[in-house]
Structures are given as C-alpha cells and as structure tokens.
Amino acid sequence: MNLLANIGLNAERTPIPEGATGALMRIVEQHRSGYVVHDGLKTYTAKALPKLRHQVSDASERPCVGDWCLVVERGCEFMIERMLPRFSTLVRGAAGETQTRQALAANIDHVLIVTGLDRDFNVRRIERYLTLVSGSGVRPTLVLTKADKNTDAESLRAEVAAIAPGVTLHLVNAKSTESCALLAVQLRPGETAVLVGSSGAGKSTLTNTLLGEFAQATGSVREADGRGRHTTVSRALLPLPGGACLIDTPGLREIKLTGEEDVADSFDDVAALAATCRFRDCRHEREPGCAVRAALEDGQLDAARFANFQKLSAEVARAGEGALERKARKSYAAEMSRAMRDVTRRKR
Ligand SMILES: Nc1nc2c(ncn2[C@@H]2O[C@H](COP(=O)(O)OP(=O)(O)OP(=O)(O)O)[C@@H](O)[C@H]2O)c(=O)[nH]1
Ligand SMILES: [Mg+2]
Ligand SMILES: [Zn+2]
Incomplete structure (x- = not known):
C-alpha cells in the first residue's frame, strides 16, 4: 500500500472493494495495442478484458491513464479485470x-x-x-x-x-x-x-x-x-x-466540449453581468436594461471575449442535448434488459 502511495494512491478517495481479487495497479500508459500498469515498484504491459472496453455505456468509461484497476496474471499475460471507481x-x-x-x-x-x-x-x-x-x-x-x-x-x-x-x-x-x-x-x-x-x-x-x-x-x-x-x-x-x-499527453487537435461544462464558471465576469440584466432570459441582443450590452459599449467587457462566451455556451447547449439523448438511450436499454430478465424469470 505504501508503494502505491508513490504513484498517487489515496485509500480514502479510492477505496478498495471488499473481496477484490488481483493486484491493485495504476494505468500509467495507454496505447492502441494495450496498457502499461504500475504496481508502485515496476511496470507491466497489460491488456484489458474485452468487456471493459466494449460493454460500457460511454467510451469515456474505458480504462484510461490514471485509472486504478485490479490486475491478474494469466499465463504469461497481465489482464486488467476490474476498474475501480474514479474520483475525477x-x-x-x-x-x-x-x-x-x-x-x-x-x-x-x-x-x-x-x-x-x-x-x-x-x-x-x-x-x-x-x-x-x-x-x-x-x-x-x-x-x-x-x-x-x-x-x-x-x-x-x-x-x-x-x-x-x-x-x-x-x-x-x-x-x-x-x-x-x-x-x-x-x-x-x-x-x-x-x-x-x-x-x-x-x-x-x-x-x-x-x-x-x-x-x-x-x-x-x-x-x-x-x-x-x-x-x-x-x-x-x-x-x-x-x-x-x-x-x-499528446497535443490536442480538437477541444470538443461534452455538454457538462459550466460556462458561468469559466466566464464568471459575464455571468455576473448577465445576472443584473433586467430580464432573466435576456439574450443580450436588443433587450432593454441589458447589463452585458452596456458593459460592451463602455468597454468594461471585451467584445471578443463575449463572442467566445456566446459560442462556447451554444456548443455546451448543443452537446448537452446529445448527452440527454444518450442518457435516455441508456435508461431505455436498462429498462429493456430489466424487462428481459423479468420475462426469463417468469418462464422458469
Ligand atoms: N526556449 C524555449 N523552448 C521551449 C520551451 N518549451 C518548449 N520549448 C521547445 O518547444 C519545442 C516543443 O516542445 P515539446 O515539449 O516537445 O512540446 P509538446 O507540448 O510536448 O508537444 P507534443 O508532444 O507534440 O504535444 C521543443 O523544441 C522545446 O525545446 C520554453 O519554455 N522555452
Ligand atoms: Mg510532448
Ligand atoms: Zn442582457
């Protein structure tokens, strides 16, 4: 456990599940062909069980660098058999x-x-x-x-x-x-x-x-x-x-938002201004009493920054709709598999 602390383990944030089998390791490299895992002392090349890569509701749940996982030696191979919950x-x-x-x-x-x-x-x-x-x-x-x-x-x-x-x-x-x-x-x-x-x-x-x-x-x-x-x-x-x-990490060519961002957090100056607009749903276009337009006019708010705020807000909203759809599909799939289980149970 002490050794794992050297590679960032904190048992409070990453509790080890009871009855877990395998060695606790951290994914330190990720390649197309597989992973490199670290046990605090040494690194090993490893593969992940196919279900960990394919039976996930979202690609972001696949094993990735920084993840904690349980690894089992199988013949001459190391296999990632289970992922531990992430704290971030x-x-x-x-x-x-x-x-x-x-x-x-x-x-x-x-x-x-x-x-x-x-x-x-x-x-x-x-x-x-x-x-x-x-x-x-x-x-x-x-x-x-x-x-x-x-x-x-x-x-x-x-x-x-x-x-x-x-x-x-x-x-x-x-x-x-x-x-x-x-x-x-x-x-x-x-x-x-x-x-x-x-x-x-x-x-x-x-x-x-x-x-x-x-x-x-x-x-x-x-x-x-x-x-x-x-x-x-x-x-x-x-x-x-x-x-x-x-x-x-390799340089990112595209920084695509997911829809879960909080634009009011990265643009808290704009958000604070918008909170003082006369209308709650002000679009900062031609509405009377718009604090954002006033700030743009007197130079208190930079026009390029505001344009980017609008652009990123629209992107977050669009990506958020996609995320909602995904969530709906996911709960539909869960519903279906529950229904199927009920059917098989009744047949028995
Ligand atoms: N003078 C100077 N050169 C720097 C500095 N930082 C990076 N460089 C040079 O910039 C070039 C690119 O640096 P890298 O560290 O490879 O850049 P990277 O972000 O890892 O790039 P990718 O791996 O392609 O994503 C190298 O030639 C570095 O020597 C710096 O602060 N000063
Ligand atoms: Mg680099
Ligand atoms: Zn406004």
Whole structure:
C-alpha cells in the first residue's frame, strides 16, 4: 500500500472493494495495442478484458491513464479485470461528429493548461480549455511557456490574467528548473496532474524539467525536434521526484466540449453581468436594461471575449442535448434488459 502511495494512491478517495481479487495497479500508459500498469515498484504491459472496453455505456468509461484497476496474471499475460471507481475524470467530446466522450485522464487533482508564448498563443483557446475543465471539478492552472523567447511575455501574462481571475498562472521557461520551481512546489505529494495543450506548447519539455535527473531514466518522454509536430503520441503517467504524479499527453487537435461544462464558471465576469440584466432570459441582443450590452459599449467587457462566451455556451447547449439523448438511450436499454430478465424469470 505504501508503494502505491508513490504513484498517487489515496485509500480514502479510492477505496478498495471488499473481496477484490488481483493486484491493485495504476494505468500509467495507454496505447492502441494495450496498457502499461504500475504496481508502485515496476511496470507491466497489460491488456484489458474485452468487456471493459466494449460493454460500457460511454467510451469515456474505458480504462484510461490514471485509472486504478485490479490486475491478474494469466499465463504469461497481465489482464486488467476490474476498474475501480474514479474520483475525477477529464473528459472531452470525441473527435469527429460522434456524440461520444473520451476520457483524457482519470483520478487527477490538477489540470495544467499549457500555452506557448509563440504562434501557439491564443486567449480564446485558453478560454475554451478553462470551460472544458470547468465540467470536471478538477483545479485548473495556466502555464505560459517560452517566456524566454518573447520580449512581450509580461503583457501577455496580464492579458491571460484578465480572462482567468482567480486561476493560478505561471510564466516559465519550460527548459529551466529555476523558472519552474514555483510550479513544481504546487504539485503536492500524492496528487496527480495532467498536462494539456497544443502540440509544441512544451508539455514534454516541462515534464522533463520537473523530472529533473530522472528525465533520462524514464524514456517515456522525448525532446521535440521542432514545434507542433505531435512528438508525444501516447499518454503517460510519471512519478515526479517530489512525490506528485504527472501525466504527459499528446497535443490536442480538437477541444470538443461534452455538454457538462459550466460556462458561468469559466466566464464568471459575464455571468455576473448577465445576472443584473433586467430580464432573466435576456439574450443580450436588443433587450432593454441589458447589463452585458452596456458593459460592451463602455468597454468594461471585451467584445471578443463575449463572442467566445456566446459560442462556447451554444456548443455546451448543443452537446448537452446529445448527452440527454444518450442518457435516455441508456435508461431505455436498462429498462429493456430489466424487462428481459423479468420475462426469463417468469418462464422458469
Ligand atoms: N526556449 C524555449 N523552448 C521551449 C520551451 N518549451 C518548449 N520549448 C521547445 O518547444 C519545442 C516543443 O516542445 P515539446 O515539449 O516537445 O512540446 P509538446 O507540448 O510536448 O508537444 P507534443 O508532444 O507534440 O504535444 C521543443 O523544441 C522545446 O525545446 C520554453 O519554455 N522555452
Ligand atoms: Mg510532448
Ligand atoms: Zn442582457
């Protein structure tokens, strides 16, 4: 149990089911062909029982990096036989037109949203990430990298601080240990953080710096040869020397919302204004007594931020309708299987 604490186990948050068989391990890597699991001492390649991958009501319930699971040795293979409930999950809408969701990481305390102060810099994208995280109940932290390469770094930091009041913000050179020191102490022992951001933003560079002298030993992260080349191809959980765990992920091409986000949380300034509009259902178009329009007119609220708020709100609403449909289908399926069971019972 002590060893598992090194890879983030907290028995209060992840109670071990009674009568459980198998060894408790954490999924530390996820590939197309299978998983890598960690028992606190060593890693093993493992497969998951097909039912864990296919008999789930939503793709986001499939085993993913950060998950705790029970593993059994079968012949010369390790098999993930059972998943333990998650205390948190970072989910996004799966790429493409499908209405499914994809889990990016499980059992995490922190999401580090990484943006490079180069061509990657985009305040609207940061707002989108903050909105995605708002639905997960996980604490976001913003990390601006490549501060060493941008002479305007301080003013960009101020621009980001203005759209994310109350969110911790770090301006770093991801290659420098000193520059990342404040961020490093924020990753507390026993906690797990996941890095998200575009390809080339500096997630793996940051991971290597935080790993310090252990960077080479892991072999799981590679230094990029350029930016935006999708260097990292799979997600990996790495124990940091300070006792926290860090999950490095491949750059996301699409940050699709799931419908479970809380836009009022990532845009609390707009939400506060909207609460003072004369009409409760004000659409902030031509209604009299609209506090949002007034704030836009006197420059108190930035027009681009408001446009993004409208856009993201519409996306959440649309994705939410899909989620409701899924829920209805799920309860219909449960209803049917209950009815079938009743029928077979009566036959007996
Ligand atoms: N000067 C400077 N270069 C950086 C910084 N952060 C990252 N880089 C460089 O940017 C490039 C991309 O960095 P990576 O760490 O591979 O980016 P990534 O986010 O892991 O990208 P993917 O794995 O493709 O998602 C590398 O050449 C890094 O050396 C920084 O803070 N300062
Ligand atoms: Mg990478
Ligand atoms: Zn209004």
